Amino acid sequence: MQEKDITQKMLEHYNDVFADIVNVLLFNGERIVKENSLIDTPTVSSLKMDARIHHQNRDVSKYWQHNKINIAMLGFENQTSPNRLMPFRVISYDGAEYGRQANKKHADECNYPVITLVLYFGYSQRWNYPKNILGLLNVDDRLKPFVSDYNINVFEIAFLDEEKRKLFKSDFRVLVDYLYQVRTNHNYNPEKYFVQHMQEVLDLMSAMTGDTIFEKSIENTKIKEAHYMCDVIHAMIDEGIERGRKEGREEGIQKGKLEGIQEGIQKGIQKGKLEGANIIIRLYEILLNEGSMDKLKRATKDEAYRYELLKEYDLLKDFS
16 A cells, blocks of 8 residues: 555656656746755654654655755645644644754754645536644634644646646646546546656556546556557557457356346347447447546446446447
């Protein structure tokens, strides 16, 4: 599980991607943070609670340096759904780093800020929870002057405006475009971007969107060797067609003559075992061409829904 979790964060670990995200979200695209100024940091810190040591893990973090002196520590926390207690989590991560600076053995070093970017990848709803500590607390008015607030930096990636989206230059722009398109029109038509880290892009898209079609396609040799997302989609179409043929053959073996498409999908295949399989393949191809990933994912599991799609796309006309 830990190995899979690390794999899903690998794209952001690349300095070109990390710097790109920081420069766009913090500096409006100006190339302030350079790739060669970033140094990996340990993502694990310890916290003592209830007389026990607890370990906490950031998703990704790096030191931004100049002449080997830290300018800041920058960290990412990835979220696929809003988390009401995120301000508590962030202050815990940031506090651990400030606590390290407070250690006597670092007393002679220059102090630097700790900045955490919460990257919210949800596209079906906005981040609807407070982004500061006081927003979570029920504080007596008499105490408020003495309670220190702490704000977090939440960036809703699927809701970035066009001007901001176009500032991304690294592979991260693929995920940005995908989330925006799925949110606004439920389809995905990829731009012809050159993708440097294709495997890591697909890993992150699978992890952040929950769409298993990306995860299933990662082992496809053509996809591994692709450098443009449009090539990936075409390879997915080919893979979907082949998978459909295989499913059609297996279904034919299991159900014999497969009594008509209306039941099997409802009754199976009345007019030839392969004819029905080809209709299903055609449906998968249409959905992949449209980029209708949600429909495709549901259609592969839900026979009744698949039958409704066959009617919707007028693919049953020869079997009426």
